Amino acid sequence: MKRSTFLILSAFVFFSGFSQAQESGQIIETVNSPTARHECGAVAFDNQLFLIGGRGIKHVEIFNPKTNSWKKAGKTPFEIHHFQPVVYGNEIYILSAFTGKFPRETPLEKVWIYNPKDDKWREGPVIPENRRRGGGGALTVGDKIYVAGGIIDGHHSGTIPWTDVFDPKTGKWVELSDMPHRRDHTVAVGDDQYMYLLGGRTTDYHEEDNYGAFMAKTINKVDRFNFSTGKWDTLAEDLPxxxxxxxxxxxxxxxYYMGGETGQVAAHNEIQVYGINTRKWEIKGSLERGRHGTQPVVIGGKMYIAAGSGNKGGGPELSSTEAVALH
Structure with missing residues (x-):
């Protein structure tokens, strides 16, 4: 091969690799570490990551990316787990969560609200008895909070396709149309046009099964809610x-969808990316440590994810923090 040809090919390989940069996670060194926990919630607030809840009663812990440091705030008022926290105004809301021990955990009866400035919790409105669940997705859009999916009876039964909208100003709940695929242990993302429900499973225990058989009952369909029409549809492309x-x-x-658990022992580490315009999924990279039962946040052009469980089920609980650069 001529030297000039070699250089051209080398340059092509280099720039091709660069254009297809991988969005992989890297465990970072931090000042202090969060308490090892899983089935917790994470949310970005005031350019910091707030890690909340998990199995047992845990401190709220706050990560500052500018200093790569963690600090402790107060504890949750009781055990809160299996939820996706959302920000509304200057507070953090929890609307779909469990309390209690595996496998018959109990849905919260009320909305719970955390004020980061005061480091204080307060009770919010009562959740309608027939709409209580944990493990659902939640999303703030404008002046409303949407909740979809979840399960009624812990890790035993009652995976549901419900969709509700909550008005924090009035405390009222309104039932919306059911999503096409019932699911729990799910997550919601969206913009002012659509809410997307991703992943999850049907955690239905049957007498002929052992507890844990439901781990493999994951959902590859991605359901999308149109705020304008109030209707659901399903993306043509399945989650890989x-x-x-x-x-x-x-x-x-x-x-960006990452981590999770299935029937395999190790928690998943794939970072899967869906282009809204391309309507295609790609596996773009991986977390350094597979984990489930926690959530990423975006702060300053980077994704951060911390804690979670390293294997399916309850352990090992992790205390590491990963950063993922966005390309």
Missing amino acids: VATAGAGAVMIKGKI
């Missing part, structure tokens, strides 16, 4: 690797 208990964010016309 369907998992439950994963996390997701939506930014710059892309959905």
Whole structure:
């Protein structure tokens, strides 16, 4: 091969690789570490990551990306797990969550609200008795909070396709149309046009099964709710690797879905990316440590994800923090 040809091919390989950069996670060194936990919630607020809840009663812990440091705030008022927290105004809301021990965990009866400035919790409105669940997705859009999916009876039965909208100003709940695929251990992302429900499973226990057989009952369909029409549809492209208990964010016309659990022992580490315009999924990289039961956030052009479980089920609980650069 001539030297000039070699150089051209080398340049092509280099720039091709560069244009297809992988969005892979890297565990970072931090000042302090979060408490090892899983089935917790994470949300970005005031350019910091707030890690909340999980099995047992845990401190709220706050990560500052500018200093790569963690600090502790107060504890949750009781055990809260299996939820996706959302920001409304200057507070953090929890609307679909469990309390109690595996496998018959109990849905919360009320909305719970955390004020980061005061480091205080308060009770919100009562959740209608016939719409209580944990493990659903939640999303703030404008002045409303949407909740979809979940399960009624812990890890035993009652996976549902419900969709509801909650008005924080009035405390009222309104039932909307059911999604096409019932699912729990799911996550919601969206913009002012659509809400997307990704991943999850049907956690239905049957007498002929052992507890844990439901781990493999994951959902690869992605359902989409149209805020204008109030109707659901399903994307033509399935999630390449369907998992439950994963996390997701939506930014710059892309959905990033990562981690989760299935029937395999190790928690998943794939970072799967959906282009809103291309309508295609790609596996773009991986987390350094597979994890489920936690969620990523975006701060300053990077994704951060912390804690979670390294295998399916309850352990090992992790205390590491990963950063994922966005390309």
